[in-house]
Amino acid sequence: MKIIKLDAIDSTNTYLRQLSMEEKLPDFTIVTAALQTAGKGQMGTKWNAEKGKNLTFSVFKKIFCLENEEAFYMSMATSLAIYNALKHFQVPKLAIKWPNDILSENQKICGILIENVIQNSKMTAAIIGIGLNVNQTVFKVGLNASSLKKSTGVHFDLDEVMFEIAKQLKKYSHLITERSFELLKNEYESLLFRKDKPSTFKMPNGKLFMGFIQGVSEDGKLNILLEDDIMTAFDLKEIKLMY
Known part of the structure; x- marks a missing residue:
């Protein structure tokens, strides 16, 4: 696993995508930044985080076993990986808000943005962008956001959290390689926020x-x-x- 640490960058997803076009990257290459000035979110939104207090990183994951229309399984696997990593750190009342926000006590603590790499009309890799509120405790008024520290009262080591997420991501990516789609889908659906309500x-x-x-x-x-x-x-x- 190759890790590239940056002090500041506009977007770790953009940086990693550009790097993947310039050189052959090892699977699970990670780019992490202390400050992300133009972090991407779903539907063109921005991810804002205080410098040095949170995790903003992207993972390069090679994928050769998914058809383009099966891409959402990577989103499921990533959501489950983060959910279980946070469960490991005893973050309370976790849920996955469709499509892939992670909530604690009904407040957003993590956002995910996955950009697929398509070559010759075939999916070959995914750039998995993760923004996780870790040690930040003050958020804009009206923003339904929380953090690991707010939820648990514990100050976390950023690298320790990132490595646990990477470990879980490898585990769930293996299910994709095995094409254990039903297993992934059943677990993902069981954790959906407001399911059956x-x-x-x-x-x-x-x-x-x-x-x-x-x-x-x-x-x-x-x-x-x-x-x-x-x-x-x-x-x-x-x-x-x-x-």
């Missing part, structure tokens, strides 16, 4: 509707049972889960 969702036009999260489709859409007992699959761009 009446939940409110918001559409891009502002319209609200109620439904029950049942799980995910093979391509990562959220399966919701609507009031009229119709199961509908929604993409990330189509709905937002409200608290």
Whole structure:
């Protein structure tokens, strides 16, 4: 496992993707930064974190066993890896908020952004970006965020947490290599935030509707049972889960 430590960078994902185009990288190459000035989040959002207090890193993972339409299994594996790493550190009341946010006590502590590397129309690798709030305790007003320290009262060693995540990521990536998709999907769905509970969702036009999260489709859409007992699959761009 090759680790590149940077003091500051715009985005570890961007840096690692560029590096992968310039040289042949070993599997599980990690780029970590004390400060990320333009960290990427889902749907073009930014990940903001105080310098030196949190983990902002990206992992280069070679993938030759997934079809393009199976890419969400990498997201499931990453979510499960982080969930179990945090469970190891006794972080309380963990859940996975679809598609791949990690919550503690209903507050976001980790965001994941996976960018696939496609060559000749075939997926060959993934750049796995992880932003984890570790020792930061003050967040912007209105931001539903927490950290490992806020949840546990413990000050964590950043490298120790990162190595545990990498260890778990290797474990769950092995399930992808074995194509143990059903095992991955069942474990992921069992940990979904608000699964089988009446939940409110918001559409891009502002319209609200109620439904029950049942799980995910093979391509990562959220399966919701609507009031009229119709199961509908929604993409990330189509709905937002409200608290």
